Amino acid sequence: MKIEVLGVSFSYDSLKALDNVTFTVNPGEVVSLLGPNGSGKTTLLKCICNILKPKVGVVTIDGKNIQVYSRADLAKIVGYVPQIEDSKFPLTVFEWVLLGRKPHMGIAPTEKDIEIVEKTIKELGLEKLAFRKVNELSGGEWRKAVIARALAQQPKVLLLDEPTNHLDLKHQIEVLKLIRNLAYKRKIAVIMATHDINLALRFSDKIVVLNKGKIVFCGFREEIKPAILEKTFEVKIEVVKDSKGEFIVIPKM
Amino acid sequence: MVVSVCVGTASISLSEVVRAIVFPLAPEKLRVDYFAVNIVWNLRLPRVVMAVLAGACFGVAGCILQVVLRNPLASPYTVGVASSAAFGAALAIILGAGITGWWGQVMIYKNPYFIVASAFAMSMVCSLAIMVLSFYKGASPGTTVLAGIAMTYIFSALTSLLQYFGTTEQVAAVVFWTFGNLGKAGWFDIVLTFFALLTLAPVTYFLSSSYNAVLAGDEVAASLGVNVRALRIVSLAMASLLTATPISFVGTIGFIGLLAPHIARMTIGSDHRFLIPSSLLTGSILLLAADTIARIIVSPLILPVGIVTAFMGVPLFLYLLLTRREKYW
Numbered sequence: 257m258k259i260e261v262l263g264v265s266f267s268y269d270s271l272k273a274l275d276n277v278t279f280t281v282n283p284g285e286v287v288s289l290l291g292p293n294g295s296g297k298t299t300l301l302k303c304i305c306n307i308l309k310p311k312v313g314v315v316t317i318d319g320k321n322i323q324v325y326s327r328a329d330l331a332k333i334v335g336y337v338p339q340i341e342d343s344k345f346p347l348t349v350f351e352w353v354l355l356g357r358k359p360h361m362g363i364a365p366t367e368k369d370i371e372i373v374e375k376t377i378k379e380l381g382l383e384k385l386a387f388r389k390v391n392e393l394s395g396g397e398w399r400k401a402v403i404a405r406a407l408a409q410q411p412k413v414l415l416l417d418e419p420t421n422h423l424d425l426k427h428q429i430e431v432l433k434l435i436r437n438l439a440y441k442r443k444i445a446v447i448m449a450t451h452d453i454n455l456a457l458r459f460s461d462k463i464v465v466l467n468k469g470k471i472v473f474c475g476f477r478e479e480i481k482p483a484i485l486e487k488t489f490e491v492k493i494e495v496v497k498d499s500k501g502e503f504i505v506i507p508k509m
Numbered sequence: 510m511v512v513s514v515c516v517g518t519a520s521i522s523l524s525e526v527v528r529a530i531v532f533p534l535a536p537e538k539l540r541v542d543y544f545a546v547n548i549v550w551n552l553r554l555p556r557v558v559m560a561v562l563a564g565a566c567f568g569v570a571g572c573i574l575q576v577v578l579r580n581p582l583a584s585p586y587t588v589g590v591a592s593s594a595a596f597g598a599a600l601a602i603i604l605g606a607g608i609t610g611w612w613g614q615v616m617i618y619k620n621p622y623f624i625v626a627s628a629f630a631m632s633m634v635c636s637l638a639i640m641v642l643s644f645y646k647g648a649s650p651g652t653t654v655l656a657g658i659a660m661t662y663i664f665s666a667l668t669s670l671l672q673y674f675g676t677t678e679q680v681a682a683v684v685f686w687t688f689g690n691l692g693k694a695g696w697f698d699i700v701l702t703f704f705a706l707l708t709l710a711p712v713t714y715f716l717s718s719s720y721n722a723v724l725a726g727d728e729v730a731a732s733l734g735v736n737v738r739a740l741r742i743v744s745l746a747m748a749s750l751l752t753a754t755p756i757s758f759v760g761t762i763g764f765i766g767l768l769a770p771h772i773a774r775m776t777i778g779s780d781h782r783f784l785i786p787s788s789l790l791t792g793s794i795l796l797l798a799a800d801t802i803a804r805i806i807v808s809p810l811i812l813p814v815g816i817v818t819a820f821m822g823v824p825l826f827l828y829l830l831l832t833r834r835e836k837y838w
Contacts, residue, residue: 307731331734338728345724345779358722359734363715363782405725409733 257318257333257412258282259304259445264313265469266299273299274310275469281462283412283443286436288456291466292489297449298339300466301415304447305336317413331359335411339418339449341402346389349382349401356408376408379434395422403431407438414439416448420455428452432459453485453505513557513801521545521553530554552692559694560797560814562702563755564765565710568792570748571766572773572785573713576720577744578650584767585752588653588745589635589660591761594753596664596671597631598624598760599683603675624686625698629757635660636749640742647738649727653745688813689762691800698758705754709747710789716740717781724779764818765796768826775829795822 259281266274274296281287289297302308304315306322315322322330335356347355353376357369365373377386380400385393390401399422406414414435420428436459439446450456456463457477465473465480467488473480482495485505492508521529525542529549567585574583585591601624639660643653672680713720719740722730727737756762769792770784777787796818803817 302728305732307728327731327736328734331732334732336729336732338726338732341726341729347721347724347779351721351780352725355722355725355729355733358718361718363718 257443257445259413259447260316260319261300261304262314262316264300264303264310264315266296266303266308266310268299273469274303276313277466277469277471278313279462279464279471279474281413281445281447283445284440285462286439286446286448286460287462287464288460289447289449289464289466290451290453290456290485290488295466295488296469297466298417299469301336301417301447301449304413305334305415306330307336328359331409333411334413334415335406335409337403337406337414337416337419339421341398346391348387349390349393349404350377350386352390352401353377353382353404353408356405359409372410373408376404379407380404380431396424396427399423400427400431403435410442412442412444414444414446416446418450419448420450420452428455435459457503457505513553513560513797521548526553555694555696555699556691556800557797558699559691559702559755559759560800561793562699562706563691563759563762564769564792564794564796565789566702566706566751566755566792567762567766567796568769568773568788568790569706569710569713569785570751571768571792572770572781572788573716573720573744574748574766575770576723576781577741578654579723580650580654581771582767583654584764585748586661586761586763586766588639588657588749589664590632590749590752591756591763592661592664592668593635594628594632594756595683595687595761596668597628597757598686599668599671599675600631601627602682602686603671603679625757629753631664632749632753632757635664636745636753640745643745644738644742650741653741685813686760687815689756689760689815691759691762691814692811693759695758702755702758705750709751710785713744713747714782714785716744717785720781720785721779760813760815762796762815762818764822765792765799768822769795771826772829775833 261277261279264274264277265272277300279287289300291297299308303310304322306327309323317333350373353373354365354369357365357373361369377383380403382397382400382404385397390398393401399419403416403419416435419431419435423431432455435446438444448460460477462475463473463477463480464471465484465488472488473484482493482505486493494506494508496504496506498504525545526549529546532546570585571583574585574587575581578587580587639653639656642656643649646652668683672683675683719730719735722733722735723737723740725733730737752766770788773784773787773791777783796814799817799821800814802821803812803814806812806817
């Protein structure tokens with residue numbers, strides 16, 4: 257589904273977090289939000305899944321304002337992985353992933369729900385952990401379980417807040433590859449906030465750079481200029497090409 | 510349950526109890542001791558049935574409060590229900606008698622429902638206050654718990670104030686009320702409590718997948734389609750009703766609402782589809798066992814059940830807490 261963020265502004269009391277943010281994400285597209293700490297990435301994601309309601313502007317999904325959807329209906333379309341998920345009750349990984357089926361099921365899960373959960377657990381390579389309690393998992397395993405829950409929701413729009421947090425290099429690439437492939441296959445619109453510029457450049461179609469709540473760059477990843485990143489992050493950077501011709505951003509000390 | 514009916518100051522054999530229970534169905538055919546029928550139907554059975562129902566109410570109420578407030582210390586009493594009900598009872602006992610004098614005394618002794626109504630009304634006032642307070646502050650678990658504690662202190666202070674002005678007999682009556690006594694339960698009280706349980710427990714079960722979602726945190730629950738604020742307010746209301754109904758009749762009975770959900774969680778896990786029914790059962794069993802012990806331990810004296818629940822429940826709880834290896838909360 258197509259997401260349009262149109263002139264969204266949001267403030268926490270007097271603190272302005274988002275200022276007239278506008279961009280579009282097409283189905284099957286992966287968009288990365290880049291920006292320094294406190295630039296409004298998380299706030300923007302929360303506005304898109306209607307946890308926060310923007311003061312000005314609208315977010316539409318396939319042309320329909322998200323405020324019109326009921327919470328339950330929106331949950332069938334939009335999946336959200338928060339930056340930190342700290343409450344770890346001793347549910348098993350399987351039960352945790354099954355929570356993702358909540359918008360689609362009644363009191364008890366159907367066979368189809370169970371099937372989807374099993375498939376998602378396999379996709380993320382969590383089979384061996386399926387019946388371990390989530391409060392006994394390592395940080396990375398836990399992160400994957402959280403992502404699995406959002407995928408089990410089978411959303412058409414997927415919002416990820418620093419999905420690669422706590423993941424080692426191998427799992428970062430594994431998870432992002434999976435998300436990228438699913439986005440293509442199921443025509444999911446993916447928006448992810450991240451601090452890893454190189455992963456963002458490699459795995460997304462478009463980049464949105466936020467600074468102090470304003471968009472300073474929005475476009476295809478090939479179009480981004482080092483000067484924009486330098487100014488936003490206040491560090492000198494060097495851009496080099498790897499053997500496959502992909503750009504790599506290296507900060508200068 | 511049947512065994513629990515047997516034991517007590519006058520011991521009645523198992524077969525006698527069974528015959529006494531079915532007696533009203535076929536009064537001509539059964540030869541029963543009328544003394545036994547009287548004890549069973551008027552003294553023992555209401556007590557046992559009330560123990561089962563009240564325990565169930567406390568178990569469910571504690572279970573849903575612990576999850577929506579995401580606090581292992583939450584129990585029906587965290588939201589001030591007990592202290593406000595005690596204040597209501599004290600108000601009826603002390604002021605009722607004080608203002609209306611002789612007539613008030615008669616009214617109270619002839620009509621114990623004056624105390625019941627006052628206790629129930631006060632606990633509803635308290636719950637409403639907490640709901641309004643927490644609603645204004647976005648119904649976060651922290652604010653709700655703090656509002657509950659604030660209310661508990663206000664109502665305890667008010668009760669103390671009343672006791673300060675009350676006569677010795679009145680103060681004794683108030684204190685005795687706060688011990689909790691299942692013996693006070695009549696069949697009408699039982700029907701009302703049963704009605705509360707019958708209407709509210711299925712609702713909590715129906716909401717079990719939402720409670721599961723809340724385990725993942727408010728924002729995640731919201732992204733899974735749960736209106737967390739509404740769920741929290743509705744759960745507060747349900748838990749208050751489930752607790753206020755039985756305690757208005759039998760006085761405050763502590764610990765069951767706190768312990769039953771924990772014991773259930775330690776044994777069957779955190780999935781509310783199973784946790785809610787098992788908290789209900791655990792609550793029933795705990796309170797029935799406590800009351801049975803209360804009746805036999807220093808027979809012919811009957812101890813207030815509220816004292817026994819703590820003596821019995823806490824060691825059981827500590828045992829489970831210490832022997833479980835996995836973290837369960």
